Amino acid sequence: MDEIGLSVKNLSVYYSDRPAVKNVSLDFAAKQVTALIGPSGCGKSTFLRSLNRMNDLIPTSKVTGEIWIKEDDINSPSTDVVSLRQKIGMVWQRPNPFHKSIYENIAFGPRYHGVKNKKQLDQIVEESLTRAALWDETKDRLHHSALTLSGGQQQRLCIARSIAVQPDIILMDEPASALDPVSTAKIEELIGELKQDYCIIIVTHNMYQAARVSQKTAFFLLGELVEYDATDKMFTNPQKAETSDYISGRFG
Numbered sequence: 001m002d003e004i005g006l007s008v009k010n011l012s013v014y015y016s017d018r019p020a021v022k023n024v025s026l027d028f029a030a031k032q033v034t035a036l037i038g039p040s041g042c043g044k045s046t047f048l049r050s051l052n053r054m055n056d057l058i059p060t061s062k063v064t065g066e067i068w069i070k071e072d073d074i075n076s077p078s079t080d081v082v083s084l085r086q087k088i089g090m091v092w093q094r095p096n097p098f099h100k101s102i103y104e105n106i107a108f109g110p111r112y113h114g115v116k117n118k119k120q121l122d123q124i125v126e127e128s129l130t131r132a133a134l135w136d137e138t139k140d141r142l143h144h145s146a147l148t149l150s151g152g153q154q155q156r157l158c159i160a161r162s163i164a165v166q167p168d169i170i171l172m173d174e175p176a177s178a179l180d181p182v183s184t185a186k187i188e189e190l191i192g193e194l195k196q197d198y199c200i201i202i203v204t205h206n207m208y209q210a211a212r213v214s215q216k217t218a219f220f221l222l223g224e225l226v227e228y229d230a231t232d233k234m235f236t237n238p239q240k241a242e243t244s245d246y247i248s249g250r251f252g
Contacts, residue, residue: 005030005199006051006088006169011065013046013055020046022223023065028169028216033191033200035210035231038220039251044203047220048171051201052088053081069168086113089162093174095154097146097161102129102138105146105157109165124164132160133190152183159190163198170194172202176209188213207247211235219243 006028013021021043028034036044046055053074055061067074074084086109098105106125115121125142129135134156138149146157155175162170172191176184191200191213204210210217211231218228219242227234227243238244245251 002029002032004028005032005069006201007066007068008051009066009068011047011050011063011067013043013050014062014064015058016060017062020223021050024225026218026225026228028199028201030168030199031195031197032216033195033202033214034216034218035214036201036203036218036220037205037207037210037246038226039246040205042220043223044218044220045173046223048173048201048203051169051171052085052090053079054090056081086165087167088169088171089165089167091155091158091162091170091172091175094178095151095158097149097154097157100146101143102146102149102157103142105161106164109161113165128160128164129157131163131194132156133186133193134160150183152179152186155179155183155187156190159187159194163194167198169199169201172200174203174205177205184209207235219246221246 004027008024008026011021011024012019024047036048038044049055050063051067055063063075069087098108103125106128107121110121110124126135129138134153137153146154149157176187179187188209194200202213214231217231217234219226221242227238227240234243235247238247
């Protein structure tokens, strides 16, 4: 039985009373990659943003339902959202490094959460960049601007920045869609390594990418969860006609 990293119960998301996600219940296993797939506008990115309360930033949004990390429902009014986003990191579609040095990009989060010791920060920076397969490429220019890195390097930097605060879960919203094939391959390889320690949930439009990196796949359509299963089973023997039509390219 897989350990549960995150449990979603009856989650709905509304924008100005229009439902974007409709009554979704889904468990995400720890130390595993789950891919969220579906056509544009199906609700998968809205669902992903719900998992660390990013929809709170949209004034017209309303979220109902429960999202549990262990004994805590993150949708509870008493939830400290800053602490929550330390537990649940986010990597966006396009790399978004801070306009700071490579070192400061990584040190920012730990420092914000109370780490002041220079030696400890140095260690966190090195370990995070190493885990993101970026240390060898940056160790001699840590105090250069992060904006001098290539797009693929910037995205790996953003992943390193996310893991520097020791999250339990990493959310990825099409993390390779803006990258070239070589950089995409590096990101996918990195995801494969990180799943040994993290629950990873990734939105992707790329069916081949979902098949390569994930162990479970959830198919969304019109805001609803249509099917959820082991990735290899879903891609070879989907149970729902809509899933089969999407995966085979009949729509989407």
